[in-house]
Amino acid sequence: MDYMASRKAWIEKELPVFLQRASIPSKLKDSMVYSLMAGGKRIRPVLLFATLDTLGEKEEKGLATAIALEMIHTYSLIHDDLPAMDNDELRRGKPTNHVVFGEATATxxxxxxxxxxxxxxxxxxxxxxxxxSGLVLRLARAAGPEGMVGGQEDDLEAEDKFLSLEELMSVHRRKTGKLIKFPVEAAALIAGASEQEEKSLSGYADHLGLAFQIGDDILDIAGNEKDLGKPIGSDLVNHKNTYVSLLTVNGAREKLAEHIQRAKGFLSEGKFDGGILSELADYLLHRTS
Structure with a gap:
Protein backbone atom coordinates (compact mmCIF):
# COMPACT_ATOMS: atom_id res chain seq x y z
CA MET A 1 0.00 0.00 0.00
CA ASP A 2 1.76 3.14 -1.26
CA TYR A 3 0.02 5.53 1.12
CA MET A 4 1.06 3.55 4.18
CA ALA A 5 4.65 3.21 2.96
CA SER A 6 5.01 6.94 2.29
CA ARG A 7 3.54 8.00 5.65
CA LYS A 8 5.62 5.39 7.45
CA ALA A 9 8.76 6.84 5.87
CA TRP A 10 7.67 10.36 6.85
CA ILE A 11 7.01 9.55 10.51
CA GLU A 12 10.25 7.59 10.82
CA LYS A 13 12.20 10.58 9.50
CA GLU A 14 10.59 12.88 12.06
CA LEU A 15 10.43 10.55 15.10
CA PRO A 16 13.99 10.99 16.47
CA VAL A 17 14.28 14.75 15.85
CA PHE A 18 12.98 15.86 19.25
CA LEU A 19 15.14 13.38 21.17
CA GLN A 20 18.25 14.24 19.18
CA ARG A 21 17.86 17.92 20.05
CA ALA A 22 16.87 17.45 23.70
CA SER A 23 19.29 17.57 26.61
CA ILE A 24 19.08 13.94 27.77
CA PRO A 25 21.83 11.78 29.36
CA SER A 26 23.54 9.94 26.52
CA LYS A 27 22.81 6.35 27.57
CA LEU A 28 19.17 7.16 28.26
CA LYS A 29 18.85 8.95 24.92
CA ASP A 30 20.44 6.01 23.10
CA SER A 31 18.01 3.65 24.83
CA MET A 32 14.97 5.76 23.93
CA VAL A 33 16.04 6.17 20.30
CA TYR A 34 16.94 2.47 20.01
CA SER A 35 13.37 1.32 20.64
CA LEU A 36 11.68 4.26 18.96
CA MET A 37 13.53 3.53 15.72
CA ALA A 38 13.39 -0.28 15.93
CA GLY A 39 10.81 -0.50 13.15
CA GLY A 40 7.20 -1.54 13.21
CA LYS A 41 4.13 -0.88 11.10
CA ARG A 42 3.52 2.68 12.43
CA ILE A 43 -0.19 1.95 11.99
CA ARG A 44 -1.25 4.46 14.65
CA PRO A 45 0.42 7.52 13.08
CA VAL A 46 -0.73 6.38 9.64
CA LEU A 47 -4.31 6.17 10.91
CA LEU A 48 -4.04 9.73 12.22
CA PHE A 49 -2.73 11.05 8.91
CA ALA A 50 -5.29 9.07 6.90
CA THR A 51 -8.18 10.38 9.00
CA LEU A 52 -6.99 13.96 8.60
CA ASP A 53 -6.75 13.43 4.85
CA THR A 54 -10.24 11.92 4.79
CA LEU A 55 -11.60 14.97 6.62
CA GLY A 56 -9.84 17.37 4.24
CA GLU A 57 -7.32 18.65 6.80
CA LYS A 58 -3.57 19.06 6.28
CA GLU A 59 -1.74 16.00 7.58
CA GLU A 60 1.11 18.18 8.88
CA LYS A 61 -1.21 19.46 11.61
CA GLY A 62 -1.17 15.99 13.15
CA LEU A 63 2.58 15.38 13.00
CA ALA A 64 3.41 16.28 16.62
CA THR A 65 0.47 14.23 17.90
CA ALA A 66 1.52 11.29 15.73
CA ILE A 67 5.06 11.43 17.12
CA ALA A 68 3.71 11.60 20.67
CA LEU A 69 1.44 8.62 20.05
CA GLU A 70 4.27 6.51 18.67
CA MET A 71 6.41 7.41 21.70
CA ILE A 72 3.68 6.12 24.01
CA HIS A 73 3.26 2.96 21.98
CA THR A 74 7.04 2.40 22.11
CA TYR A 75 7.19 2.97 25.86
CA SER A 76 4.49 0.33 26.32
CA LEU A 77 6.50 -2.19 24.30
CA ILE A 78 9.69 -1.54 26.30
CA HIS A 79 7.82 -2.14 29.54
CA ASP A 80 5.94 -5.16 28.12
CA ASP A 81 9.26 -6.83 27.32
CA LEU A 82 10.74 -6.37 30.81
CA PRO A 83 11.42 -9.47 32.95
CA ALA A 84 8.61 -8.49 35.33
CA MET A 85 6.13 -8.53 32.44
CA ASP A 86 6.56 -10.79 29.39
CA ASN A 87 10.33 -11.23 29.74
CA ASP A 88 10.93 -11.14 25.98
CA GLU A 89 14.42 -11.03 24.51
CA LEU A 90 13.46 -10.17 20.91
CA ARG A 91 11.32 -7.38 19.51
CA ARG A 92 11.04 -6.88 15.74
CA GLY A 93 14.03 -9.13 15.19
CA LYS A 94 16.32 -7.17 17.52
CA PRO A 95 17.32 -7.66 21.17
CA THR A 96 14.81 -5.97 23.46
CA ASN A 97 15.75 -2.74 25.20
CA HIS A 98 16.57 -4.25 28.60
CA VAL A 99 18.81 -6.86 26.97
CA VAL A 100 20.90 -4.09 25.38
CA PHE A 101 20.79 -1.32 27.99
CA GLY A 102 19.90 -3.09 31.22
CA GLU A 103 16.60 -3.29 33.06
CA ALA A 104 16.95 0.00 34.94
CA THR A 105 17.76 2.13 31.89
CA ALA A 106 15.06 0.38 29.84
CA THR A 107 12.50 1.25 32.52
CA SER A 133 -5.78 20.35 25.94
CA GLY A 134 -8.34 18.05 24.36
CA LEU A 135 -5.65 15.90 22.80
CA VAL A 136 -3.74 15.56 26.08
CA LEU A 137 -6.92 14.58 27.92
CA ARG A 138 -7.87 11.97 25.30
CA LEU A 139 -4.36 10.54 25.09
CA ALA A 140 -4.03 10.28 28.89
CA ARG A 141 -7.33 8.39 29.05
CA ALA A 142 -6.38 6.10 26.17
CA ALA A 143 -2.92 5.27 27.50
CA GLY A 144 -3.50 5.30 31.26
CA PRO A 145 -5.31 3.13 33.80
CA GLU A 146 -8.68 3.73 32.13
CA GLY A 147 -7.18 2.52 28.84
CA MET A 148 -4.03 0.64 27.86
CA VAL A 149 -2.46 0.31 31.31
CA GLY A 150 -5.72 -0.92 32.80
CA GLY A 151 -6.07 -3.38 29.94
CA GLN A 152 -2.57 -4.68 30.57
CA GLU A 153 -3.45 -5.28 34.22
CA ASP A 154 -6.67 -7.05 33.18
CA ASP A 155 -4.58 -9.21 30.85
CA LEU A 156 -2.16 -10.14 33.64
CA GLU A 157 -5.00 -10.96 36.03
CA ALA A 158 -6.63 -13.16 33.38
CA GLU A 159 -3.62 -15.48 32.98
CA ASP A 160 -4.50 -19.08 33.85
CA LYS A 161 -8.19 -18.13 33.85
CA PHE A 162 -10.86 -18.72 31.22
CA LEU A 163 -12.44 -15.59 29.77
CA SER A 164 -15.62 -15.44 27.73
CA LEU A 165 -15.54 -13.73 24.35
CA GLU A 166 -17.21 -10.64 25.83
CA GLU A 167 -14.64 -10.47 28.65
CA LEU A 168 -11.76 -10.89 26.21
CA MET A 169 -13.10 -8.10 24.00
CA SER A 170 -13.37 -5.85 27.06
CA VAL A 171 -9.70 -6.48 27.90
CA HIS A 172 -8.56 -5.78 24.37
CA ARG A 173 -10.71 -2.69 23.88
CA ARG A 174 -8.56 -1.17 26.63
CA LYS A 175 -5.23 -2.91 26.13
CA THR A 176 -4.97 -2.43 22.35
CA GLY A 177 -8.11 -0.74 21.11
CA LYS A 178 -7.82 2.57 22.94
CA LEU A 179 -4.51 3.47 21.26
CA ILE A 180 -5.90 2.42 17.88
CA LYS A 181 -9.00 4.55 18.46
CA PHE A 182 -7.10 7.60 19.70
CA PRO A 183 -5.47 8.64 16.39
CA VAL A 184 -8.81 8.57 14.59
CA GLU A 185 -10.53 10.60 17.29
CA ALA A 186 -7.52 12.94 17.58
CA ALA A 187 -7.70 13.65 13.86
CA ALA A 188 -11.42 14.37 14.18
CA LEU A 189 -10.66 16.88 16.93
CA ILE A 190 -7.84 18.55 14.97
CA ALA A 191 -9.98 18.76 11.83
CA GLY A 192 -13.08 20.04 13.63
CA ALA A 193 -15.23 17.12 12.48
CA SER A 194 -18.97 17.22 13.00
CA GLU A 195 -20.61 15.14 15.73
CA GLN A 196 -21.96 12.69 13.16
CA GLU A 197 -18.58 12.38 11.43
CA GLU A 198 -16.87 11.74 14.75
CA LYS A 199 -19.49 9.11 15.68
CA SER A 200 -18.93 7.20 12.42
CA LEU A 201 -15.15 7.41 12.68
CA SER A 202 -15.22 6.31 16.32
CA GLY A 203 -17.27 3.22 15.42
CA TYR A 204 -14.84 2.43 12.63
CA ALA A 205 -11.87 2.74 15.00
CA ASP A 206 -13.50 0.60 17.69
CA HIS A 207 -13.87 -2.37 15.36
CA LEU A 208 -10.45 -1.72 13.81
CA GLY A 209 -8.83 -1.95 17.24
CA LEU A 210 -10.44 -5.31 17.93
CA ALA A 211 -9.47 -6.52 14.46
CA PHE A 212 -5.87 -5.49 15.07
CA GLN A 213 -5.67 -7.55 18.27
CA ILE A 214 -7.33 -10.57 16.66
CA GLY A 215 -4.77 -10.36 13.85
CA ASP A 216 -1.96 -10.30 16.41
CA ASP A 217 -3.38 -13.38 18.13
CA ILE A 218 -3.57 -15.25 14.82
CA LEU A 219 -0.02 -14.30 13.83
CA ASP A 220 1.31 -15.43 17.21
CA ILE A 221 0.22 -18.95 16.29
CA ALA A 222 0.12 -19.06 12.49
CA GLY A 223 2.59 -16.31 11.55
CA ASN A 224 6.09 -16.50 10.14
CA GLU A 225 8.77 -15.97 12.79
CA LYS A 226 11.03 -14.14 10.34
CA ASP A 227 8.25 -11.73 9.34
CA LEU A 228 7.22 -11.14 12.95
CA GLY A 229 10.76 -10.62 14.24
CA LYS A 230 10.06 -12.59 17.42
CA PRO A 231 9.33 -16.21 18.40
CA ILE A 232 5.80 -17.37 17.68
CA GLY A 233 3.72 -19.00 20.40
CA SER A 234 4.65 -16.56 23.18
CA ASP A 235 0.99 -16.06 24.14
CA LEU A 236 0.63 -19.80 24.67
CA VAL A 237 3.80 -19.94 26.79
CA ASN A 238 2.56 -17.04 28.93
CA HIS A 239 -0.91 -18.62 29.35
CA LYS A 240 -2.62 -15.63 27.72
CA ASN A 241 -6.28 -15.56 26.79
CA THR A 242 -6.46 -15.03 23.03
CA TYR A 243 -9.05 -15.17 20.29
CA VAL A 244 -7.28 -18.23 18.93
CA SER A 245 -7.40 -20.10 22.25
CA LEU A 246 -11.09 -19.25 22.53
CA LEU A 247 -12.25 -19.61 18.92
CA THR A 248 -9.49 -21.64 17.13
CA VAL A 249 -7.44 -20.13 14.29
CA ASN A 250 -10.28 -20.46 11.77
CA GLY A 251 -12.81 -19.02 14.19
CA ALA A 252 -10.50 -16.10 14.93
CA ARG A 253 -10.10 -15.45 11.22
CA GLU A 254 -13.87 -15.34 10.83
CA LYS A 255 -14.12 -12.91 13.75
CA LEU A 256 -11.36 -10.75 12.23
CA ALA A 257 -13.25 -10.55 8.94
CA GLU A 258 -16.46 -9.70 10.80
CA HIS A 259 -14.87 -6.74 12.62
CA ILE A 260 -13.27 -5.45 9.43
CA GLN A 261 -16.66 -5.59 7.72
CA ARG A 262 -18.30 -3.77 10.62
CA ALA A 263 -15.56 -1.13 10.61
CA LYS A 264 -16.14 -0.51 6.92
CA GLY A 265 -19.87 -0.33 7.62
CA PHE A 266 -19.27 2.69 9.84
CA LEU A 267 -17.25 4.28 7.04
CA SER A 268 -20.19 3.80 4.70
CA GLU A 269 -22.51 5.31 7.30
CA GLY A 270 -20.32 8.42 7.43
CA LYS A 271 -19.85 8.47 3.63
CA PHE A 272 -16.13 7.80 4.06
CA ASP A 273 -16.08 4.43 2.27
CA GLY A 274 -13.83 3.70 -0.69
CA GLY A 275 -10.91 5.80 0.54
CA ILE A 276 -7.69 5.39 2.49
CA LEU A 277 -9.40 4.34 5.72
CA SER A 278 -11.13 1.51 3.88
CA GLU A 279 -7.80 0.43 2.39
CA LEU A 280 -6.21 0.40 5.85
CA ALA A 281 -9.00 -1.88 7.09
CA ASP A 282 -8.31 -4.27 4.22
CA TYR A 283 -4.60 -4.15 5.06
CA LEU A 284 -5.33 -5.31 8.61
CA LEU A 285 -7.44 -8.16 7.25
CA HIS A 286 -4.57 -9.52 5.17
CA ARG A 287 -1.41 -8.49 7.06
CA THR A 288 1.37 -11.00 7.69
CA SER A 289 3.35 -9.16 10.39
Missing amino acids: LAGDGLLTCAFQIIAADDQLSDACK
Missing part, protein backbone atom coordinates in the same frame (compact mmCIF):
# COMPACT_ATOMS: atom_id res chain seq x y z
CA LEU A 108 13.63 4.88 32.50
CA ALA A 109 13.58 4.96 28.69
CA GLY A 110 9.93 3.94 28.76
CA ASP A 111 9.20 6.56 31.42
CA GLY A 112 11.02 9.17 29.34
CA LEU A 113 9.09 8.40 26.15
CA LEU A 114 5.79 8.52 28.02
CA THR A 115 6.41 11.97 29.48
CA CYS A 116 8.03 13.39 26.32
CA ALA A 117 4.84 12.55 24.45
CA PHE A 118 2.78 15.06 26.42
CA GLN A 119 5.56 17.65 26.22
CA ILE A 120 5.54 17.41 22.42
CA ILE A 121 1.77 17.91 22.16
CA ALA A 122 1.83 20.82 24.62
CA ALA A 123 4.58 22.55 22.58
CA ASP A 124 2.83 22.14 19.20
CA ASP A 125 2.43 25.66 17.81
CA GLN A 126 0.15 24.52 14.96
CA LEU A 127 -2.80 23.86 17.25
CA SER A 128 -4.91 26.02 19.55
CA ASP A 129 -4.58 25.65 23.31
CA ALA A 130 -8.10 24.20 23.47
CA CYS A 131 -7.22 21.56 20.86
CA LYS A 132 -3.97 20.64 22.62
Whole structure:
Protein backbone atom coordinates (compact mmCIF):
# COMPACT_ATOMS: atom_id res chain seq x y z
CA MET A 1 0.00 0.00 0.00
CA ASP A 2 1.76 3.14 -1.26
CA TYR A 3 0.02 5.53 1.12
CA MET A 4 1.06 3.55 4.18
CA ALA A 5 4.65 3.21 2.96
CA SER A 6 5.01 6.94 2.29
CA ARG A 7 3.54 8.00 5.65
CA LYS A 8 5.62 5.39 7.45
CA ALA A 9 8.76 6.84 5.87
CA TRP A 10 7.67 10.36 6.85
CA ILE A 11 7.01 9.55 10.51
CA GLU A 12 10.25 7.59 10.82
CA LYS A 13 12.20 10.58 9.50
CA GLU A 14 10.59 12.88 12.06
CA LEU A 15 10.43 10.55 15.10
CA PRO A 16 13.99 10.99 16.47
CA VAL A 17 14.28 14.75 15.85
CA PHE A 18 12.98 15.86 19.25
CA LEU A 19 15.14 13.38 21.17
CA GLN A 20 18.25 14.24 19.18
CA ARG A 21 17.86 17.92 20.05
CA ALA A 22 16.87 17.45 23.70
CA SER A 23 19.29 17.57 26.61
CA ILE A 24 19.08 13.94 27.77
CA PRO A 25 21.83 11.78 29.36
CA SER A 26 23.54 9.94 26.52
CA LYS A 27 22.81 6.35 27.57
CA LEU A 28 19.17 7.16 28.26
CA LYS A 29 18.85 8.95 24.92
CA ASP A 30 20.44 6.01 23.10
CA SER A 31 18.01 3.65 24.83
CA MET A 32 14.97 5.76 23.93
CA VAL A 33 16.04 6.17 20.30
CA TYR A 34 16.94 2.47 20.01
CA SER A 35 13.37 1.32 20.64
CA LEU A 36 11.68 4.26 18.96
CA MET A 37 13.53 3.53 15.72
CA ALA A 38 13.39 -0.28 15.93
CA GLY A 39 10.81 -0.50 13.15
CA GLY A 40 7.20 -1.54 13.21
CA LYS A 41 4.13 -0.88 11.10
CA ARG A 42 3.52 2.68 12.43
CA ILE A 43 -0.19 1.95 11.99
CA ARG A 44 -1.25 4.46 14.65
CA PRO A 45 0.42 7.52 13.08
CA VAL A 46 -0.73 6.38 9.64
CA LEU A 47 -4.31 6.17 10.91
CA LEU A 48 -4.04 9.73 12.22
CA PHE A 49 -2.73 11.05 8.91
CA ALA A 50 -5.29 9.07 6.90
CA THR A 51 -8.18 10.38 9.00
CA LEU A 52 -6.99 13.96 8.60
CA ASP A 53 -6.75 13.43 4.85
CA THR A 54 -10.24 11.92 4.79
CA LEU A 55 -11.60 14.97 6.62
CA GLY A 56 -9.84 17.37 4.24
CA GLU A 57 -7.32 18.65 6.80
CA LYS A 58 -3.57 19.06 6.28
CA GLU A 59 -1.74 16.00 7.58
CA GLU A 60 1.11 18.18 8.88
CA LYS A 61 -1.21 19.46 11.61
CA GLY A 62 -1.17 15.99 13.15
CA LEU A 63 2.58 15.38 13.00
CA ALA A 64 3.41 16.28 16.62
CA THR A 65 0.47 14.23 17.90
CA ALA A 66 1.52 11.29 15.73
CA ILE A 67 5.06 11.43 17.12
CA ALA A 68 3.71 11.60 20.67
CA LEU A 69 1.44 8.62 20.05
CA GLU A 70 4.27 6.51 18.67
CA MET A 71 6.41 7.41 21.70
CA ILE A 72 3.68 6.12 24.01
CA HIS A 73 3.26 2.96 21.98
CA THR A 74 7.04 2.40 22.11
CA TYR A 75 7.19 2.97 25.86
CA SER A 76 4.49 0.33 26.32
CA LEU A 77 6.50 -2.19 24.30
CA ILE A 78 9.69 -1.54 26.30
CA HIS A 79 7.82 -2.14 29.54
CA ASP A 80 5.94 -5.16 28.12
CA ASP A 81 9.26 -6.83 27.32
CA LEU A 82 10.74 -6.37 30.81
CA PRO A 83 11.42 -9.47 32.95
CA ALA A 84 8.61 -8.49 35.33
CA MET A 85 6.13 -8.53 32.44
CA ASP A 86 6.56 -10.79 29.39
CA ASN A 87 10.33 -11.23 29.74
CA ASP A 88 10.93 -11.14 25.98
CA GLU A 89 14.42 -11.03 24.51
CA LEU A 90 13.46 -10.17 20.91
CA ARG A 91 11.32 -7.38 19.51
CA ARG A 92 11.04 -6.88 15.74
CA GLY A 93 14.03 -9.13 15.19
CA LYS A 94 16.32 -7.17 17.52
CA PRO A 95 17.32 -7.66 21.17
CA THR A 96 14.81 -5.97 23.46
CA ASN A 97 15.75 -2.74 25.20
CA HIS A 98 16.57 -4.25 28.60
CA VAL A 99 18.81 -6.86 26.97
CA VAL A 100 20.90 -4.09 25.38
CA PHE A 101 20.79 -1.32 27.99
CA GLY A 102 19.90 -3.09 31.22
CA GLU A 103 16.60 -3.29 33.06
CA ALA A 104 16.95 0.00 34.94
CA THR A 105 17.76 2.13 31.89
CA ALA A 106 15.06 0.38 29.84
CA THR A 107 12.50 1.25 32.52
CA LEU A 108 13.63 4.88 32.50
CA ALA A 109 13.58 4.96 28.69
CA GLY A 110 9.93 3.94 28.76
CA ASP A 111 9.20 6.56 31.42
CA GLY A 112 11.02 9.17 29.34
CA LEU A 113 9.09 8.40 26.15
CA LEU A 114 5.79 8.52 28.02
CA THR A 115 6.41 11.97 29.48
CA CYS A 116 8.03 13.39 26.32
CA ALA A 117 4.84 12.55 24.45
CA PHE A 118 2.78 15.06 26.42
CA GLN A 119 5.56 17.65 26.22
CA ILE A 120 5.54 17.41 22.42
CA ILE A 121 1.77 17.91 22.16
CA ALA A 122 1.83 20.82 24.62
CA ALA A 123 4.58 22.55 22.58
CA ASP A 124 2.83 22.14 19.20
CA ASP A 125 2.43 25.66 17.81
CA GLN A 126 0.15 24.52 14.96
CA LEU A 127 -2.80 23.86 17.25
CA SER A 128 -4.91 26.02 19.55
CA ASP A 129 -4.58 25.65 23.31
CA ALA A 130 -8.10 24.20 23.47
CA CYS A 131 -7.22 21.56 20.86
CA LYS A 132 -3.97 20.64 22.62
CA SER A 133 -5.78 20.35 25.94
CA GLY A 134 -8.34 18.05 24.36
CA LEU A 135 -5.65 15.90 22.80
CA VAL A 136 -3.74 15.56 26.08
CA LEU A 137 -6.92 14.58 27.92
CA ARG A 138 -7.87 11.97 25.30
CA LEU A 139 -4.36 10.54 25.09
CA ALA A 140 -4.03 10.28 28.89
CA ARG A 141 -7.33 8.39 29.05
CA ALA A 142 -6.38 6.10 26.17
CA ALA A 143 -2.92 5.27 27.50
CA GLY A 144 -3.50 5.30 31.26
CA PRO A 145 -5.31 3.13 33.80
CA GLU A 146 -8.68 3.73 32.13
CA GLY A 147 -7.18 2.52 28.84
CA MET A 148 -4.03 0.64 27.86
CA VAL A 149 -2.46 0.31 31.31
CA GLY A 150 -5.72 -0.92 32.80
CA GLY A 151 -6.07 -3.38 29.94
CA GLN A 152 -2.57 -4.68 30.57
CA GLU A 153 -3.45 -5.28 34.22
CA ASP A 154 -6.67 -7.05 33.18
CA ASP A 155 -4.58 -9.21 30.85
CA LEU A 156 -2.16 -10.14 33.64
CA GLU A 157 -5.00 -10.96 36.03
CA ALA A 158 -6.63 -13.16 33.38
CA GLU A 159 -3.62 -15.48 32.98
CA ASP A 160 -4.50 -19.08 33.85
CA LYS A 161 -8.19 -18.13 33.85
CA PHE A 162 -10.86 -18.72 31.22
CA LEU A 163 -12.44 -15.59 29.77
CA SER A 164 -15.62 -15.44 27.73
CA LEU A 165 -15.54 -13.73 24.35
CA GLU A 166 -17.21 -10.64 25.83
CA GLU A 167 -14.64 -10.47 28.65
CA LEU A 168 -11.76 -10.89 26.21
CA MET A 169 -13.10 -8.10 24.00
CA SER A 170 -13.37 -5.85 27.06
CA VAL A 171 -9.70 -6.48 27.90
CA HIS A 172 -8.56 -5.78 24.37
CA ARG A 173 -10.71 -2.69 23.88
CA ARG A 174 -8.56 -1.17 26.63
CA LYS A 175 -5.23 -2.91 26.13
CA THR A 176 -4.97 -2.43 22.35
CA GLY A 177 -8.11 -0.74 21.11
CA LYS A 178 -7.82 2.57 22.94
CA LEU A 179 -4.51 3.47 21.26
CA ILE A 180 -5.90 2.42 17.88
CA LYS A 181 -9.00 4.55 18.46
CA PHE A 182 -7.10 7.60 19.70
CA PRO A 183 -5.47 8.64 16.39
CA VAL A 184 -8.81 8.57 14.59
CA GLU A 185 -10.53 10.60 17.29
CA ALA A 186 -7.52 12.94 17.58
CA ALA A 187 -7.70 13.65 13.86
CA ALA A 188 -11.42 14.37 14.18
CA LEU A 189 -10.66 16.88 16.93
CA ILE A 190 -7.84 18.55 14.97
CA ALA A 191 -9.98 18.76 11.83
CA GLY A 192 -13.08 20.04 13.63
CA ALA A 193 -15.23 17.12 12.48
CA SER A 194 -18.97 17.22 13.00
CA GLU A 195 -20.61 15.14 15.73
CA GLN A 196 -21.96 12.69 13.16
CA GLU A 197 -18.58 12.38 11.43
CA GLU A 198 -16.87 11.74 14.75
CA LYS A 199 -19.49 9.11 15.68
CA SER A 200 -18.93 7.20 12.42
CA LEU A 201 -15.15 7.41 12.68
CA SER A 202 -15.22 6.31 16.32
CA GLY A 203 -17.27 3.22 15.42
CA TYR A 204 -14.84 2.43 12.63
CA ALA A 205 -11.87 2.74 15.00
CA ASP A 206 -13.50 0.60 17.69
CA HIS A 207 -13.87 -2.37 15.36
CA LEU A 208 -10.45 -1.72 13.81
CA GLY A 209 -8.83 -1.95 17.24
CA LEU A 210 -10.44 -5.31 17.93
CA ALA A 211 -9.47 -6.52 14.46
CA PHE A 212 -5.87 -5.49 15.07
CA GLN A 213 -5.67 -7.55 18.27
CA ILE A 214 -7.33 -10.57 16.66
CA GLY A 215 -4.77 -10.36 13.85
CA ASP A 216 -1.96 -10.30 16.41
CA ASP A 217 -3.38 -13.38 18.13
CA ILE A 218 -3.57 -15.25 14.82
CA LEU A 219 -0.02 -14.30 13.83
CA ASP A 220 1.31 -15.43 17.21
CA ILE A 221 0.22 -18.95 16.29
CA ALA A 222 0.12 -19.06 12.49
CA GLY A 223 2.59 -16.31 11.55
CA ASN A 224 6.09 -16.50 10.14
CA GLU A 225 8.77 -15.97 12.79
CA LYS A 226 11.03 -14.14 10.34
CA ASP A 227 8.25 -11.73 9.34
CA LEU A 228 7.22 -11.14 12.95
CA GLY A 229 10.76 -10.62 14.24
CA LYS A 230 10.06 -12.59 17.42
CA PRO A 231 9.33 -16.21 18.40
CA ILE A 232 5.80 -17.37 17.68
CA GLY A 233 3.72 -19.00 20.40
CA SER A 234 4.65 -16.56 23.18
CA ASP A 235 0.99 -16.06 24.14
CA LEU A 236 0.63 -19.80 24.67
CA VAL A 237 3.80 -19.94 26.79
CA ASN A 238 2.56 -17.04 28.93
CA HIS A 239 -0.91 -18.62 29.35
CA LYS A 240 -2.62 -15.63 27.72
CA ASN A 241 -6.28 -15.56 26.79
CA THR A 242 -6.46 -15.03 23.03
CA TYR A 243 -9.05 -15.17 20.29
CA VAL A 244 -7.28 -18.23 18.93
CA SER A 245 -7.40 -20.10 22.25
CA LEU A 246 -11.09 -19.25 22.53
CA LEU A 247 -12.25 -19.61 18.92
CA THR A 248 -9.49 -21.64 17.13
CA VAL A 249 -7.44 -20.13 14.29
CA ASN A 250 -10.28 -20.46 11.77
CA GLY A 251 -12.81 -19.02 14.19
CA ALA A 252 -10.50 -16.10 14.93
CA ARG A 253 -10.10 -15.45 11.22
CA GLU A 254 -13.87 -15.34 10.83
CA LYS A 255 -14.12 -12.91 13.75
CA LEU A 256 -11.36 -10.75 12.23
CA ALA A 257 -13.25 -10.55 8.94
CA GLU A 258 -16.46 -9.70 10.80
CA HIS A 259 -14.87 -6.74 12.62
CA ILE A 260 -13.27 -5.45 9.43
CA GLN A 261 -16.66 -5.59 7.72
CA ARG A 262 -18.30 -3.77 10.62
CA ALA A 263 -15.56 -1.13 10.61
CA LYS A 264 -16.14 -0.51 6.92
CA GLY A 265 -19.87 -0.33 7.62
CA PHE A 266 -19.27 2.69 9.84
CA LEU A 267 -17.25 4.28 7.04
CA SER A 268 -20.19 3.80 4.70
CA GLU A 269 -22.51 5.31 7.30
CA GLY A 270 -20.32 8.42 7.43
CA LYS A 271 -19.85 8.47 3.63
CA PHE A 272 -16.13 7.80 4.06
CA ASP A 273 -16.08 4.43 2.27
CA GLY A 274 -13.83 3.70 -0.69
CA GLY A 275 -10.91 5.80 0.54
CA ILE A 276 -7.69 5.39 2.49
CA LEU A 277 -9.40 4.34 5.72
CA SER A 278 -11.13 1.51 3.88
CA GLU A 279 -7.80 0.43 2.39
CA LEU A 280 -6.21 0.40 5.85
CA ALA A 281 -9.00 -1.88 7.09
CA ASP A 282 -8.31 -4.27 4.22
CA TYR A 283 -4.60 -4.15 5.06
CA LEU A 284 -5.33 -5.31 8.61
CA LEU A 285 -7.44 -8.16 7.25
CA HIS A 286 -4.57 -9.52 5.17
CA ARG A 287 -1.41 -8.49 7.06
CA THR A 288 1.37 -11.00 7.69
CA SER A 289 3.35 -9.16 10.39
